[in-house]
Amino acid sequence: MDAFFASVEQRDNPALRGKPVAVGGSRERGVVAAASYEARKFGVHSALSSKIAAQRCPQLIFVKPRFEVYSAVSRQIREIFHSYTDLVEPLSLDEAYLDVTENKIGMPSASIIAKEIKQRIWEETGLTASAGVSFNKFLAKIGSDMNKPNGFTLITPDMAEELVAGLMIEKFHGIGKVTAAKMQGMGIVTGADLRERPEDELVRNFGKVGRYYYRIARAQDDREVQPHRIRKSIGSERTFDVDLTEEQDMLERLEELAKEVSIDMARLQATAKTVTLKIKYFDFTQNTRSKTFLSEFSSADAIYTIARDLLRTPQLPHQPVRLLGITASSLLYQHDKMEGYQLTLDL
Template sequence: MLSSAIRKIIHIDMDAFFASVEQRDHPELRGKPVAVGGSRARGVVAAASYEARKFGVHSALASRIAAQKCPQLIFIKPRFDVYSAVSRQIREIFYRYTDLVEPLSLDEAYLDVTENKIGMPSATIIAKEIKATILAETGLTASAGVSFNKFLAKIASDLNKPNGFTLVTPDKADALVASLSIDKFHGIGKVTAAKMQQLGINTGADLRERSEEELVRHFGKTGLYYYRIARVQDDRPVQPHRIRKSIGAERTFDVDLVEEEDLLERLHFLAQEVAQDMARLQTSAKTVTVKLKYFDFTLQTRSKTLLNYLNSADALFTISRELLRTPALPLFPVRLLGISVSNLLYPQDQPASHQLTFDF
């Protein structure tokens, strides 16, 4: 049983969010394989419905590969304004229970309900109420993970998707983490997982056997994080008002991108994602950086600092497109693309008479 000294953390993750919104708003798409973004010939999948995932279609997959995997796949143009509005609706539901809400993106967030607005001691009951309310008010399903730290709550929410619920109590945590495949660990990406597997680290139990010194030697400072999560140690609080020095989004592709049209389509999606985060944090930026990782893992960044602050997706995409083409379009296949903004201006940093505007 959770003691009063232990945090009660919920991680809510919407199920196939963009695709589910499209299926909700277009009944003819329900039960069918849907990909948001791209087209049958070009582009990259931004989100896939669960019907499409059964065929191996997933986000960041090249559209032409997705169409080969699932010939009946239906491609839908993204509607970011709609997704943003639904995200705000869902976030308002969270705030009925606690002000300690830390959004990670449009479709997921951490909530600390150790003490909450309804005086409910059970995080399980709160999580199930939130899921039911989201379904009733938006017509969408969410998966929830409940545990005593953020790492475990995040892992838990992914275990029984879609429309899942998983509670990880202290007496079950060690066994769960030990049994997890290393590529299921939040914070361990594909490249790091592959490196760990080469070192014979295939599960949480394998990771737990390695010393702090060995993990730091192989993975740098991040090795400290790996050492701790293998032992279910995560003291990070839910941070509703984090002051961030930069905001970014990036994607690694299963198939390297070569064509300018494909790169620009993915860049446009990333610009929308970063702009959504800027709007949520009520900030604007002067510096834009485009990150490129090539097929041989060579990394390149291209940055530009502006005279004035920007905060709209269109402006961010325009600058990012310019950076992608300057001094020239990438000469080699691109396996990762990212956009970040820095040199941020928050409302408390500016005169009261100046009002930020966000273009969506």
């Protein structure tokens, strides 16, 4: 999806259309969760400090996130995906891989399917999406990031090696900022540079993932689309405009976070046995508190109650709090559970 959170806000509020919008944070503090394309022209992007974002774009409009709305739209879009194939691997609320080699409409062209999906998303949600079509996941991902917004990119086998060779290393999916900087320090600036390095050198410098780098430099990626990719945790966190010092304010924020985590768990048909509370203080120091149970849970009330107890144990935060986060882990999924039955004892 194109600037997903910001696009949803512009769709639902006509006054925001055509204007630079940041979802999350405020002019004083916080972090940008998403930025509209109008804001990106000023160098505003996700994970950027809100304060810096406001400096770069003085007319930037900050909007509070509505994760329950984004989740609902995400479910709507995935229903469209599943009308074409059951091989859908979600990466986040706004992105997924689809394998349409064998599809439900019997269409031999992945390009036609991708264009149909883009059109249906527009007609049914009023939002635009960008699609990348290719013969493996790495190239499809690269293609989806090209020609945005509302883009379509087809990468055929005879195009692949030349395209990868000319790609700047920081544009490679799977190579983050830190790794890209290390590679650039080694003289690896483009895909062509990466292809020149032997596999054992990449493994020596980057560990096992070096083998992956060796293959993608040659446009090779054998990973399958995994429709049941297992998530190990589900979480939500929030940075506050004003530091929290009162217990009641913290509890109210925890209740909101617990609801968001519970909604995601319900969507994935998951239950949890562990809750972790993250607390970041005004000076950016942070700690985490966790508790694991023998029984599983998924309701917002249960998650909130556990997080509340963690907030108070061993003691309430004694410094102003700038961020709270809740993560549920030790997840169990509905499709993995065995049906139980009651034993009858003859007394």
